[in-house]
Amino acid sequence: MGGYKEVVLLRNPSRGVGKSEPETFVCLSKDDERSPKKSSGTIMAGELISFGIQNLWNLLSQECELFQGVEDQVTELKRDLNLLSSFLKDAHAKKHTSAVVKNYVEKIKEIIYDGEDTIETFVLEQNLGNTSGIKKSIRRLACIIPDRRRYALGIGGLSNRISKVIRDMQSFGVQQAIVDGGYKQPQGDKQREMRQKFSKDDDSDFVGLEANVKKLVGYLVDEANVQVVSITGMGGLGKTTLAKQVFNHEDVKHQFDGLSWVCVSQDFTRMNVWQKILRDLKPKEEEKKIMEMTQDTLQGELIRLLETSKSLIVLDDIWEKEDWELIKPIFPPTKGWKVLLTSRNESVAMRRNTSYINFKPECLTTEDSWTLFQRIALPMKDAAEFKIDEEKEELGKLMIKHCGGLPLAIRVLGGMLAEKYTSHDWRRLSENIGSHLVGGRTNFNDDNNNTCNYVLSLSFEELPxxxxxxxxxxxxxxxxxxxxxxxxxxxxxxxxxxxxxxxxxxxxxxxxxxxxxxxxxxxxxxxxxxxxxxxxxxxxxxxxxxxxxxxxxxxENFLQITSNPPSTANLQSTVTSRRLVYQYPTTLHVEKDINNLKLRSLVVVTLGSWNMAGSSFTRLELLRVLDLVQANLKGGKLASCIGKLIHLRYLSLMLAEVTHIPYSLGNLKLLIYLNLDMAYSSRSYFVPNVLMEMQQLRYLALPYDMGKKTKLELSNLVKLEALENFSTQNSSLEDLCGMVRLRTLTIKLIEETSLETLAASIGGLKYLESLTITDLGSEMRTKEAGIVFDFVHLKTLTLKLYMPRLSTEQHFPSHLTTLCLESCRLEEDPMPILEKLLQLKELELEHESFSGKKMFCSSGGFRQLQKLSISGLEEWEDWKVEESSMPLLHTLRIWECRKLKQLPDEHFPSHLTSISLGSCCLEKDPMPTLERLVHLKELEFYKSFGGRIMVCTGGGFPQLHKLKLSELDGLEEWIVEDGSMPLLHTLEIRWCPKLKKLPNGFPQLKNLKLAGLKEWEEWIVEEGSMPLLHTLSIDSCPKLKKLPGGQHFPSQLITINLAFCGLEEDPMRILEKLLQLKNVSLDRSFSGKRMVCSGGGFPQLQELSIYGREEWEEWIVEQGSMPLLHTLYIDDCPNLKELPDGLRFIYSLKNLEISKRWKKRLSEGGEDYYKVQHIPSVEFDD
Structure with a gap:
């Protein structure tokens, strides 16, 4: 097998300090072994299969002494590989049109995989053979031949297989190409830098859609009768892009209290979708509680929440009508909510009902298509010196015609051409596209999807x-x-x-x-x-x-995907790929469910825990990747046979239920990633001292609590790039000294530690980007000026330790962007030092970080600070801020600082957009200070003001959109002058028990929530007050005896919820005059016995819910009342004697849900059946 120059590759022994070990090679030509020269060490094979050949070549090119006894076979195999590579280019070109050639390519893959497995196992045995335990375990591997003679036969067998497939390909016309050696190198760094400089911004693909956004926002904000808006059309049309623009639109954010975005997908579960919605709409601290809820509890919580709040739910990518029907039960009849969904299926949300709107975007025009294409393919076109090549322009306009106006196809085509620098490259791609499309068609109807798919597939073929x-x-x-x-x-x-x-x-x-x-x-x-x-x-x-x-x-037979473990027989017949992924499994039994002995990768993708019934890996000894995230191992033990997986590079037990780690873990010397950050346990984990052997590790996450018995030597792990949960109780700080490549480090100080030892141990880690130090009982005490941090690359620093003094600003990293301090008990004001950190964008001063009383922010300080959070400072009383301090601050959070009596009177940061104050004790009315902030949009007070009166003057809060007042126990009077808060659209007042009167005004108010106003007796609404109010919720206001009457009640109300109020007068006579009202919910809010809905009343009402009316006995509904009512709920009204006769005249009524005690009377044959017989759905609840 001649006709080519043989090369022998040797590893380059030179290594740079502080760098990852270069995987470079020295290339020696046999024609001139005395003149070494640098080479890429690659052989030519420009397609997907080339990776395996290159890896095998690298294995065969290691130190010659490793192959003593099999030198001839190795040399022959290398020659065969080089020859084989010369046929691959033509084979790849023909595999798309010839099933026979495609089969040859698959055979080559199997040969290369087998070769990698055989050679790597042989090399491992030579390197590890002197360790008896490893040697013993290797010899038990079924696929390994234990003596050199048998290895020689195995390697020779690989050569024979290669020779045969080459002969077969030649007989079928596959041509040999001249091997020119090496991969094509990328363009120069300068050109790449220029391209990145002009890379697309976030809105680069938002072309020609502005009118669509405006129309969709109008449906959601201005059209009160529209409930569900669906965006439908073919894939690649930009439905999700359009929905995101609407979701993030300022008018939409102002309109709704809560926003939720859920990607539904084809294999969704109702449970997961409901969990995601509730997590989006609830505070983050409730997330754990939500994830533990049953499906019934979730449904109940969502119904209650959506009944009383105005929320927008986006359901992206619903596939079937049945999927929408599964999700729907959480949406209550009382509609403060709206849904925006995207789907390829137009029938998903189709209804013959004005509350359902289907919107179908059009494809881009030729002009918009060219604009979008230029932004991506020619990102430098806006530069003054840029001039587009005429041939490229002609070719580009020709190619985008084949995209049929589909934004995704245009983006992908542009992305391909952005990597092509010559007109020749553009011409070649144009010819490929044209040859695919019969007759060079330039516009499409039903063929759009096929065309888009081809463009996307072509983008894959063009990848290196x-x-x-x-x-x-x-x-x-x-x-x-x-x-x-x-x-x-x-x-x-x-x-x-x-x-x-x-x-x-x-x-x-x-x-x-x-x-x-x-x-x-x-x-x-x-x-x-x-x-x-x-x-x-x-x-x-x-x-x-x-x-x-x-x-x-x-x-490419790259991966086998399964969602539920099929039968053993099925897997035996179907799983030929060397990679296997389980998506969302409930149970996996390794021995029974996995039978591919050549498996290289086993990955589990899940959102929750799953059961691993068997954990024996004895038959999967060729694994490189094993990800068992959140696995619940039977008996809690990781089997000792894990040590047989000597090829393993990636092992994750993150959040897994594992109580025992075997000593055999130390056999896994090739690991580069090891995650032992397992699930929380009431008892600490024991990790055997075997990690020192894993000298290739780049990432190591240790268990959070390993107890005192665990003692780990880690000094050998000098290649680590990330180390999580390092503990001084289990390892020596001195072990960190040699880990000079670390970028991420989290340290727990438990054993007694000196500041000097800590500084000496980490001081040389100059490449650190993120550092967290937590003191959990080391009793480290110092009066020195903190820790000197000389980490020029550090961006994120978290310190949770006693440190009474800060270092000067010169000792902080110059590029620090995020700083969190906790439990430091700083005795001196930290602001004079921290405000000089020029790159600082986010600062958190958390629990007991500062023990002093005063903080001062001087002029010109904190030039880049955008977010400031201060919480748990028990002694802090006074805060002074000079003019021009924190000029970019937009978010401020101050919580649990109970001695802070007032906010800075002057020079408060003027660009603030969001302020949250909780559990403070402000004595002075904060409104005069805050109302001067012209950019402020959101303001929250929670247990933060103890005064009696708050005053908002005219012209104040010019941009405020949301205001929340909670648990202000001393507040008795709130005065809002005309012209104050002109843009306020959401107001929430909760549990202010002494507040007796509500202010008027609020010309833009749309959402009003009132709860726990124990002394509020009368609601006086002046004429013209709250003219845009559409959602009203009043809860737990027992002294409120009546609603405002006459023409002063907000006339645009759409939704009203009344709960636990003390209304003595029938509310129906007032509410029925609201011409826009569509949803009414009365929950234990009226103490009277009789309610009347008169003819002509409630002309737009669609849903009515009445709960917990124990005194209620009689309900009269006159003919002509509620002509559009379609849903009625009645529950827990034990004394109601009969349903009104007028229900039989409400022909629009589609759904009635009522307590089970009515079943006999309302069922067919019952005495009141005639009243409900026209209603399609009547349900009786327990």
Whole structure:
């Protein structure tokens, strides 16, 4: 097998300090072994399969002494690989049109995988053979031949298989290409930098949709009768983009109290959707409680919440009408809510009802298509010196015609061409697209989806081979799943995807970020860089791009996806891929459910815990990736056979129910990622002292509580890039000294520790970006000026330890953007030092961080600060702020500072948009200070003012939209002058028991919630007050005896909820005159015995709910009342004698829910059946 120059690759022994070990190679030509020169160490094979060949080549090119006894076979195999690579280009080109050639390519993959497994196992045995325990475990591996002779036969067998497949391909016309060596190198750094400078902004794909947004916002904000708005159309039309623009629109934010966005997907569960909605609408601290609720409890909570609040729920990507029917039961008849949904299926929310609107966006015009395309493919077009090449313009306009106005196809096409720098590249792509479309059609009807799919598929084919692997890995994750880029980066690294030239001096996270950046710029993956970390934190796929990803993963046999473990027989016959992912399993039995002995990757994707019935991995000894996140292991023990997985690079037991870690874990010497941050347990975890052997580790997360018995030596782990939950109780701080590559570090100080030891141990970690130090009982005490932090790259710093004095600003990292201090008990005001940190954007002074009484923020300080949170400062009394301090501050939170008596009178930060004050003891009315803040939009007081009177003067709070007053126990009078809060649209007053009177005014008020006003007796509404009010909720106001009468009651009300009030007069005579009223809920709010709904009353009422009326005996409904009523609820009204005869004249009534005691009378044959026989749905509740 001649005709090519043989190269032998040797690892380069030189390594740079503070860098990740460069995976570079020295290349020696056999023609001139004395003249070494730098090479990429690659062989030519430009398609997906090239990755396996390159990895196998690298394994075969290690130190020669490793292959003593099999040298001839290794040399022969390398020659065969080089020859094989010369056929791959033509084979790949023909596999799309020839099933036979495609089968050859699949055979090659299997040969390469088998070769990698055999050679890597052989190398591991040579490296680890002197360790008896490892040698013993390796010899038990079923796929390993224990002696060199048998290895020689195995390697020779690989050569024979390669020779045969080459002969077969040649006989079928596959041509050999000249091997020119190496991967195509990327464009120069300067050009890449210029392209990134002009990369797209957040609105780059928002073209030609402005009118659509305006119309949809109008439906949700201005059209009171519209309840559900559906955006429907084919995939790639921009439905989700449109919904996001509406969701984030200022008018929408002002209109609704709560907003929720849920990605539904094809395999959703009702439970998950309801949980997500409730989590969005409730405070974050209730999240754990929500996740523990049963489905019935969830439904009840959501109904109660949506009855009394005005909320917008976005349901993105609903597939079937039945899916909408499953989700619907949480929406109560009392409608303060609205739904915006997107779907490819127009029938999902179709109703012959004016409250349902279906909106179908049009495809982009030719002009808008060209505008969008230019923004992405030619990002520098707006630069003064830029001039578009005429040929490129002609080709670009020709190609976008094939996209049929579909925004997704245009974005992806533009992303492909943005990476192509010559007209020749553009011409080649244009010809590929044109040849696919018969006759070069330029407009489409039913063919749009096929065309879009082809453009998306072409974008995959144009990826470099390493990015193809990265992209296919996204097939692991369910639809609309938010994928963590950090975990993804370690998956990629564990699979050997990273290219040597990208890895020199970079961390795994850095390389993963650069790959994600390439995919994002090509518009194949959706992600944005985090403002604080400047990294991609999460990503996801557009639904059509995900279809391409799944299709390509299937074509390449890249991954097997299963949601529920099928039978053993089924798996035996179907699972041939070497990667397997379980999505949302309930139970997995490794021995029974997994039978592919060549499996390389086993990943579980879940949102909750799942049961792992068997944990024996003896038959899966070739695994590289094992992710058991949130697994509940039977008996709590990780089986000792885990130590047989010597190829393992990635192991995650995050949040898993594991109580025992075996000593055999130390056998896993190739691990680069190990997550032992297991589920919380009442007892501490014991981790054996075996981690020191894992010298390739880049990421290590230890259990939060390991107890005193665990003692770990970690000094050997010098390649670590992230270390979580390091504890001085279990390891020595001195072990950190050599970990110079660390970017992320969290330390718990438990054993007695000196500041000097801490500083000496971490002082050399100059690449740190995030550092957290928590004192949990080390009794470290010092009067020195804090810790000197000389970390030039540090951006996030959290200190939870006793530190009575701060270092000067020169000792803080210069690039620090986020700082959190807790339990420091600083004796001196920290502000004079902290305000000089020029890059600081977010500052949190938490519980006991400062023990002094006064803080002072001087002029010019905190130049970049945007968020300030101060809580739990028990002694803080006085805060002075000078003019021009904190000029960019937009969010302020002060809680549990009970001695703070007043806010700064002058020079309060003028750009504040949100203020939350809780559990403070302000004695002076804060309104005169705060009402001068012209940008303030949201203001909350919770137990924060002890005075009797608050006054808001005319012209104050010019931009305030939301105001919440809660538990102000001393407040008796609130005066709001004309012209104050002119834009206020949401007002909530809760549990202010001494407040007797409500102010008038509020010309823009739309939502009003009142609760717990124990002394409020009379509500006087002046003429013209609250003219836009559409949602009113009054709860637990027992002295309120009547509603405002006459013409002064807010006439635009749509929804009213009255609960636990003391109304003595029939409220119906007032409410029935409200011409816009559609939803009424009365819950224990009227103490009378008789209610009358007169003819002509409630002309727009659609839903009526009456609960808990124990005194209520008689209800009269005159003919002509409530002509549009369609839903009626009556519950817990034990003394109501009969339903009104007038119900039989309400022909619009579709749903009646009533207590079970009425079943006999209202069922067919019952005495009152005639009153309800026209109602399609009558339900009797227990």
């Amino acid at each position: 081979s390493y990015l193809k692997h990265c992209f296919l890995y996204l097939a692991h994750f369910p639809e609309d799943y938010e994928i963590k880029v950090e975990n993804l980066s370690y998956y990629w690294a564990a699979e050997g995807i990273f290219q040597p030239r990208h890895y020199d001096g970079e961390t795994i996270r850095d390389v993963g970020d650069s790959y994600m950046d390439e995919l994002v710029r090509r518009n194949m993956v959706i992600s944005e860089r985090d403002v604080d970390t400047e990294r991609f934190e999460t990503c996801h796929l557009h639904d059509m791009m995900r279809e391409v990803c799944l299709l390509k993963a299937k074509e």
